[in-house]
Amino acid sequence: MADRITIQVARYRPEEEGVQTLQEYEVPCPKDWVILDGLNYIKDRLDGSLSFRWSCRMGVCGSCGMTVNGEPKLTCETFLSEYAGGPVRVEPLKNFPVIRDLVVEIGDFMRKLVRVKPWIVRDHEKPVSEGEYLQTPDQLDEFKQFSMCINCMLCYSACPIYGLEPAFIGPAAIALAQRYNLDSRDEGSDERLEILSEHDGIWGCTFVGECTQVCPKHVDPAGAIQRYKLTAALDGLKSFVLPRSAR
Amino acid sequence: MSGRVAYTEYHPRWLRRRPSTYWWLERRAYLSFITRELSSIFIAWFVVYLLLFVRAVSRGHAPYLEFVVWSRHPVVMVLNVVTLFFVVFHAVTWFNLAPKAMVVHLRGKRLPASLISASNYGTWVVATAFLLWLVLGG
Numbered sequence: 001m002a003d004r005i006t007i008q009v010a011r012y013r014p015e016e017e018g019v020q021t022l023q024e025y026e027v028p029c030p031k032d033w034v035i036l037d038g039l040n041y042i043k044d045r046l047d048g049s050l051s052f053r054w055s056c057r058m059g060v061c062g063s064c065g066m067t068v069n070g071e072p073k074l075t076c077e078t079f080l081s082e083y084a085g086g087p088v089r090v091e092p093l094k095n096f097p098v099i100r101d102l103v104v105e106i107g108d109f110m111r112k113l114v115r116v117k118p119w120i121v122r123d124h125e126k127p128v129s130e131g132e133y134l135q136t137p138d139q140l141d142e143f144k145q146f147s148m149c150i151n152c153m154l155c156y157s158a159c160p161i162y163g164l165e166p167a168f169i170g171p172a173a174i175a176l177a178q179r180y181n182l183d184s185r186d187e188g189s190d191e192r193l194e195i196l197s198e199h200d201g202i203w204g205c206t207f208v209g210e211c212t213q214v215c216p217k218h219v220d221p222a223g224a225i226q227r228y229k230l231t232a233a234l235d236g237l238k239s240f241v242l243p244r245s246a247r
Numbered sequence: 248m249s250g251r252v253a254y255t256e257y258h259p260r261w262l263r264r265r266p267s268t269y270w271w272l273e274r275r276a277y278l279s280f281i282t283r284e285l286s287s288i289f290i291a292w293f294v295v296y297l298l299l300f301v302r303a304v305s306r307g308h309a310p311y312l313e314f315v316v317w318s319r320h321p322v323v324m325v326l327n328v329v330t331l332f333f334v335v336f337h338a339v340t341w342f343n344l345a346p347k348a349m350v351v352h353l354r355g356k357r358l359p360a361s362l363i364s365a366s367n368y369g370t371w372v373v374a375t376a377f378l379l380w381l382v383l384g385g
Contacts, residue, residue, distance in 0.1 A: 012262050014260035014261075014262070015260075018262075019262075020262060020264075070273070094264070094266075095266075097258070097261035097262060097263045097264075098261065098262035098264070099260075099261060105258075105261055138355065141357075160266065160270055160271070160277055160280070163266040163270065164266060164270075206280065206284070207280075207340075207344060208276055208277065208280040209276055209280075210274065210276045210277070213276065220347070222347065223347035223348075226344055226347045226348035227347065227348050227349075227350065229348065230348045230349065
């Protein structure tokens with residue numbers, strides 16, 4: 001295996017130039033190095049001006065999502081050796097504005113996330129003296145998959161609908177809404193449905209399915225959205241057919 | 248500094264990239280998606296063709312025979328073969344989607360996705376066999 005690899009990094013330095021350019025760096029390529037190690041090597045040894053986000057280095061924080069050879073990836077769990085021979089191209093996540101180099105602006109996602117109320121909503125909180133809200137393992141299994149989301153936004157980067165229609169609330173936010181809807185302790189599904197049944201909510205999704213393919217945590221946002229659509233359709237049908245008391 | 252800085256959408260220094268016109272050629276899944284969207288035109292044609300067929304049958308033997316002759320025209324036949332491809336593509340997409348949208352529990356246990364898909368395909372095969380029997384042998 002070659003002991004070095006060329007990384008082509010997309011640079012965007014707004015104070016110097018208004019366009020994105022590719023800059024090449026040669027870095028070591030030991031078999032246990034991930035793309036993020038390569039970027040840190042560049043930052044520490046070759047070019048301190050390179051900007052990118054990272055934190056945990058273990059696929060938990062969701063900070064280091066980037067586009068690697070055209071694919072949205074967590075750079076902390078994508079090995080350089082997979083691209084042995086190189087070069088490997090590292091760009092910022094697609095579908096987001098770029099602030100600098102590999103750093104994208106995530107305010108749009110953060111605002112959308114809050115809109116779907118990704119927390120447990122209760123009509124009436126019971127007093128602490130009455131103890132915890134208990135849950136069986138089966139009830140946990142209902143939503144556990146969707147709770148694995150780390151907000152890395154790879155799904156937004158892979159979603160062509162979000163790229164074309166930025167108002168679309170997007171895969172991760174809907175999957176997280178579903179995570180709380182399916183939680184036996186939650187009572188906020190009606191509030192969330194009101195937001196998600198809008199034009200830019202679940203109906204914006206046309207089931208391309210790439211969000212599920214690129215998800216590093218196997219959350220299956222596409223599945224969550226289709227399931228949500230079925231629930232919304234049945235709710236709509238019930239409100240049309242059944243009297244209010246029977247819904 | 249007094250007061251909070253208000254958020255604004257105006258950030259002239261952010262690089263805003265628009266998807267390429269040919270974004271749908273970038274990945275196989277995108278191409279499948281666009282093909283599926285395109286299939287709606289052929290599905291619409293299939294519905295129109297079916298309605299024309301029902302109208303011809305309801306008008307009697309002669310209009311039905313006229314419809315059959317018209318259906319044998321090469322252009323109509325090619326169109327219908329292409330339509331069949333798209334209808335099957337559409338159906339397969341929906342059958343594969345069904346287990347994602349439907350979560351079925353039986354005796355407290357969640358049924359595996361493959362079983363829901365298989366039940367769809369099974370119903371499809373039975374319905375097709377029944378129609379073939381009805382048309383060809385019944």
